[in-house]
Amino acid sequence: MARNKRAIPEINAGSMADIAFLLLIFYLVTTTMDTDKGINRKLPPYDEELVEDPPPIKERNIFTVLVNSNDQLLVEDEYLTIAELRAKAMEFIDNNGDGSCEHCQGFKVGTSSDNPDKAVVSLQNDRGTSYGMYVKVQNELVAAYEDLRERYAQEKFGRSYRSMDEEEDKEILKEIKLAYPQKISEAEPLNIGG
Amino acid sequence: MAVIKKKKDKALPAVNTSALPDIVFMLLFFFMVATVMREVDLKVTVNKPQATEIQKLERKSLVTYIYAGAPRQKYQDKFGRSPRVQLNDAFASLDDIQPFVLQEREEKSEEDAAMMTMSIKADKTVKMGLITDIKLQLRKAQALKINYSSNQPKDVQALYDSE
Numbered sequence: 614m615a616r617n618k619r620a621i622p623e624i625n626a627g628s629m630a631d632i633a634f635l636l637l638i639f640y641l642v643t644t645t646m647d648t649d650k651g652i653n654r655k656l657p658p659y660d661e662e663l664v665e666d667p668p669p670i671k672e673r674n675i676f677t678v679l680v681n682s683n684d685q686l687l688v689e690d691e692y693l694t695i696a697e698l699r700a701k702a703m704e705f706i707d708n709n710g711d712g713s714c715e716h717c718q719g720f721k722v723g724t725s726s727d728n729p730d731k732a733v734v735s736l737q738n739d740r741g742t743s744y745g746m747y748v749k750v751q752n753e754l755v756a757a758y759e760d761l762r763e764r765y766a767q768e769k770f771g772r773s774y775r776s777m778d779e780e781e782d783k784e785i786l787k788e789i790k791l792a793y794p795q796k797i798s799e800a801e802p803l804n805i806g807g
Numbered sequence: 808m809a810v811i812k813k814k815k816d817k818a819l820p821a822v823n824t825s826a827l828p829d830i831v832f833m834l835l836f837f838f839m840v841a842t843v844m845r846e847v848d849l850k851v852t853v854n855k856p857q858a859t860e861i862q863k864l865e866r867k868s869l870v871t872y873i874y875a876g877a878p879r880q881k882y883q884d885k886f887g888r889s890p891r892v893q894l895n896d897a898f899a900s901l902d903d904i905q906p907f908v909l910q911e912r913e914e915k916s917e918e919d920a921a922m923m924t925m926s927i928k929a930d931k932t933v934k935m936g937l938i939t940d941i942k943l944q945l946r947k948a949q950a951l952k953i954n955y956s957s958n959q960p961k962d963v964q965a966l967y968d969s970e
Binding site for chain 2: 626629630633634636637640641643644649650651652653654655656657658659694695696738739740741742743744745747748749751752755756759801802804
């Protein structure tokens with residue numbers, strides 16, 4: 614019959630764009646694109662009893678960084694600004710006092726570290742130190758190690774350490790990290806200018 | 808004689824907009840995929856510190872957040888202005904951190920639990936006393952992988968000037 618043959622009317626899709634726009638705007642507003650980034654650190658495990666005899670470390674192998682409650686730095690008994698910290702730390706790590714480190718270019722000063730493996734950076738802050746300053750200091754100390762590793766990678770492999778792939782260059786990265794092992798120790802904070 | 812004049816197109820032809828929904832849908836899908844819904848309602852102000860040696864936190868499912876900072880304006884009547892800790896959606900005390908970590912760890916599978924990273928999102932004006940207390944609690948809870956959440960500065964030199 615004629616009636617049954619009538620075509621189904623086309624659905625009007627004109628407002629589809631409006632609906633899509635509405636959804637789009639919703640997602641635009643709710644989106645937060647911030648990727649999480651930060652400085653990775655590892656905490657020492659908690660132990661009820663204090664370690665009885667901490668292994669003795671020679672004074673010359675310790676690079677002391679103190680931060681007081683006014684966010685001032687005292688590095689190796691010397692007042693420093695944050696801009697000078699990185700170079701000072703690199704000089705210390707790279708010193709190579711006992712001459713056992715072949716890739717080091719330090720000055721072999723008798724009062725500074727023996728070799729990068731023995732060098733320890735010791736950081737102590739006050740409870741009144743601001744978190745921003747603390748992160749800055751951490752950043753500079755990590756950067757000192759990263760810069761040394763970068764230099765080592767450039768000299769030995771002719772490649773940039775920072776652009777290496779974690780999976781592909783696993784062995785190379787391991788070697789670089791072994792050449793300059795990152796040893797940053799944190800002491801319990803002081804409470805002077807709380 | 809009848810002159811057949813060519814009819815001039817006076818009005819511009821309408822732009823074909825039939826592909827518009829497709830374009831909008833494409834954008835929509837992009838945002839839907841890229842979107843991370845804000846999970847928590849921040850009750851503290853967090854102005855992250857700046858650093859250059861930062862690493863990306865790859866897997867979101869492994870990350871647990873701890874916020875620290877001064878309460879926002881509208882919560883100041885109730886909670887004061889001194890910096891506080893926020894876990895999930897509520898203000899918390901330091902004693903709440905350990906159970907919180909344990910609970911978060913339980914929700915994860917066994918191999919993921921070992922890789923769990925605690926991201927400390929603290930305001931840069933917060934005193935280290937509070938951060939140290941948080942760190943002590945995390946150590947007690949055996950959550951040793953931490954990340955100090957920070958931003959890449961636009962101008963690196965400014966990092967050293969602003970003292």
